[in-house]
Amino acid sequence: MTIESPNLRPIDRVVQFVERIAGITLGLVTLLVVASAIGRYGFARPLPDAFDLSRLILGVAIAWGLASVGWHGTHIKVDLLAQAVGPRARRWINVFAWLVLLAFTIALTWKIGNRVEAAMGGGDTTMDLRLPHWPFFAAIWLGLVAAVFTTALRLWRVLRDGVDLGEFDGIDESLLEDQK
Amino acid sequence: QEVTLRLSHWVPPTIAPASRGINPWAESVQEASDGRIAIQIFPAQQMGKAPDHYDMAAQGIVDIAYVNPGYTAGRFPIFSLTEIPFMTDDSVGAAKAIHTWYSENGGLEEMSDVKLCFVHPHAPGALHSKVAITSPEDIAGKNIRPAHATMARFVSLLGGGPVQVPAPEAREALSKGTAEAVTFPWGAMYDFNLTEEVPVHLDMPFYLSSQVMVMNKNSYDRLSDENKAVIDEHCSPEWSGKVAQGWADADMEARDQLMADGQTFNTPTEEEVAAWREAAMPLIDEWKETVTARGGDADSILDAYKAALEANDAAY
Amino acid sequence: MTNGFIASGGFVVLFALMALRVPIGIAMGIVGVGGFAMVVHPVPAMNLLSQSPISSITDFNLTLIPFFILMGVLATNSGMSAELFRAGRAWLGGFKGGLGLASVGACGGFAAICGSSVATAATMTKIAYPEMKKAGYPDAAATGIIAAGGTLGILIPPSVVLAIYGFITETDIGMLFIAGVVPGILAVLMYMLTVRVWYGRHLPPADKFSLSEGLAALRGVWAVGLLFIAVILSIYFGVVTATEAAAVGALLTAVIGMLRGRLTWSTLLDSLVEALRTSVAIYTVLIGATLFGYFLAVTQVPQEITTFLTELGAGRYGTLALILLLFFVMGCFLDAMAMIILMVPIVFPVITALGFDPVWFGIIVVMTVELGLITPPVGMNVYVINSIAHRVSLVTIFRGVLPFVTIDVLRLILLIAFPALVLALPGSME
Ligand code: NA
Ligand code: NA
Secondary structure (H helix, E strand, O other): OOOOOOOOOHHHHHHHHHHHHHHHHHHHHHHHHHHHHHHHHHHOOOOOOHHHHHHHHHHHHHHHHHHHHHHHOOOOOOOHHHHHOOHHHHHHHHHHHHHHHHHHHHHHHHHHHHHHHHHHHHOOEOOOOOOEOHHHHHHHHHHHHHHHHHHHHHHHHHHHHOOOOOOOOOOOHHHHHOOO | OOEEEEEEOOOOOOOHHHHHHHHHHHHHHHHHOOOOEEEEEEOOOOOOOHHHHHHHHHOOOOOEEEEOHHHOOOOOOOHHHHHOOOOEOOHHHHHHHHHHHHHHOOHHHHOOOEEEEEEEEOOOEEEEEOOOOOOHHHHOOOEEEOOOHHHHHHHHHOOOEEOOOOHHHHHHHHHOOOOOEEEEOOOHHHHOOOOOOOOEEEEEEEEOOEEEEEEEHHHHHOOOHHHHHHHHHHOOHHHHHHHHHHHHHHHHHHHHHHHHOOOEEEOOOHHHHHHHHHHOHHHHHHHHHHHHHOOOOHHHHHHHHHHHHHHOOOEO | OOHHHHHHHHHHHHHHHHHOOOOHHHHHHHHHHHHHHHHOOHHHHHHHHHHHHHHHHOOHHHOHHHHHHHHHHHHHHOOHHHHHHHHHHHHHOOOOOHHHHHHHHHHHHHHOOOOOHHHHHHHHHHHHHHHHHHOOOOHHHHHHHHHHHHHHHHOOOOOHHHHHHHHHHOOOHHHHHHHOHHHHHHHHHHHHHHHHHHHHHHOOOOOOOOHHHHHHHHHHOHHHHHHHHHHHHHHHOOOOOHHHHHHHHHHHHHHHHHHOOOOOHHHHHHHHHHHHHHHHHHHHHHHHHHHHHHHHHHHOHHHHHHHHHHHOOOHHHHHHHHHHHHHHHHHHHOOHHHHHHHHHHHHHHHHHHOOOOHHHHHHHHHHHHHHHOOOOOOOHHHHHHHHHOOOOOHHHHHHHHHHHHHHHHHHHHHHHHOOHHHHHHHHOOO
């Protein structure tokens, strides 16, 4: 990891690590659904709990992905006003937007924490293998906790350094430069 | 009008469980209260997903919610006894029996966050398939869409593959061959457009899926005494029987219609019936284990259930 | 305070938050919970957060969204989108405005393996915009063509928005996808016509066509063809469900990319991360729009709108026109997916009561929200192009895309007049 990305700061590395794990999880769910389809058509035997496991694991990946998006700022949002105003005003718009996101993420983390507690006592399980739900919910909750941290850090960077939200990889500007 | 109660359910507003069960119940409450209680009905998952409905009532998101305990495996272990096949052949008697039995045998603890209003089973559902299935061995190697977690276990036990798709997608799963059979109440053949996909029916009372209507406790406590009386009157084994009757009638009409349409009805022999019942025995053992592990007295709860069914003339 | 007043207030606050760059899903979620608290009570409103978001992210019926996103990302990262443009250029480049035609064609081809319009627009901006710029295309034309071409992403199957429509209305998603094929091809042709007729004269002359180059370019696009056929035919013939087709499609794209040496383990990992991020952005809108939907439902405003529309007596097509107008106006301000989640549950009962086909309406409504992607002030395709081609202002892109909006409306009228264009293909399934 350090070899391929020597210029990353520790926080970038942590986020990168987290999103890679989440990305791999997405890949695994894809394989699970394919394997289940093969099991059903090929052997008239679906994988036990493929239905419950794929949706629960994907939920975990999405929750951890929220941490990644909270950091990178690539949520779907309306840029019209932010683009029309100057850099100072834009910074304050960005601060406001990410403050609201942070507040929502905290509320969500709190309430889903309650859900995890309830699930630990409630005995919800998957349909076939009767695996308890709560470890999946707990993993979702941990992803949200991570999202609170990354969103707060991003907010801090917007406040302190005035960095913008969103990091689309633009076209190579030098390519267009040549054509002038 | 003094109070508005929000009632959420997850079935389309026009099909039997709503039109012949939920809606008449709500109308009766409004009438009996002389218009003091208004019930706003939110059908078709407008206020939340079907498996979330118990929590929605418990947490006050809505005042009254229609719950299928079978959608949340492991959550209501005692209630899941009612999902084991071949226990009853009459849903109206069973509705009253379940209401009384569950209230007296751990139901108040299992659903401690809410007030139980009524129990709402369909007429005993059947097994509908593309090719004839008459004995338990026929299940092996077949993909079957089960009604709930317990039927999923049953299919697994018999060597079949349970295919979990939501009811409205059953037709798609059948037409694509993802599933070759379904367990459904008779009415669902028309509600979900399945008549051409699975025209072969095993004509025996197979299983029950019992929904329950539950009410948020605070919403109840806030009511005036006379309004409480109206709700109490409507949350009774008698009302469970009434709403079950409405749904059962609709199911039997659908069965008659299927016969009139010339679909294939296979009536099992006595030996086959015995074989099916025998095959379901492990489900009872598994149920006992679960309940015992949760600290319940499984044997006495089971005996009480059988006695309640007998008392209501609804035992298999 | 009446519920109607609270609901309209909710929309005002929603648009204010969105204007201040609060992520759309978060804005909807906050207004949804806040509005629910005003109508019902704050405690149950907060409890919505314990239930609904977890249900949304763990819903099996939505898992096909990340799979189709992943398929599109893998296709891009293994060079398939560039190959499509090269093929388009080789065959259509000889006409006047040839690069524009090639861009539309490549957008259509890419839409056949990517489920999202924004992703289609983003991918094609990176590939086609520099080429058009180099050839001397005006910015308005170059970006307008891509913004419009990008909308094909949600019409030509696979499509995230069609999948969500199917999810909400319990309509067969596979059938919806098949129904999108003919209108998608029609859209490609009409867009090409617009490029020729509207922009053609002002565009620089084109490359010379060479048969050998044309054939060579075709050899590059077999993978896209294979993927489209594998996914769409397996849905058409009912071999697999749409979710399974999506997962198989993503896996197949990765395998093809690896076999051709275009994907390394490292780019595969990057693709997974990129697909996850895009999916998370989509799920955030889903979560928020669902919460906002519960708020609207509890105000009873949707029920009142439904009753109003039913009792209006405007006739079948009058009511349909009214509904589409509502979608068009709201589409100017709302995200396509958010609109489907909010508005379809409200109007769908009316549509079925009027006897319209749910599959046909799915295509019609997706084409209407497609317009929202390219109309100001909130046009996601335009935003994403602007975020990649920084120097082209939003206003320029909105200006460039205008002729395509007009042609889209024409196409809409055409498909309303001739529903068979939509329904013939899905009707022939099985
Ligand atoms: Na597409
Ligand atoms: Na718009």
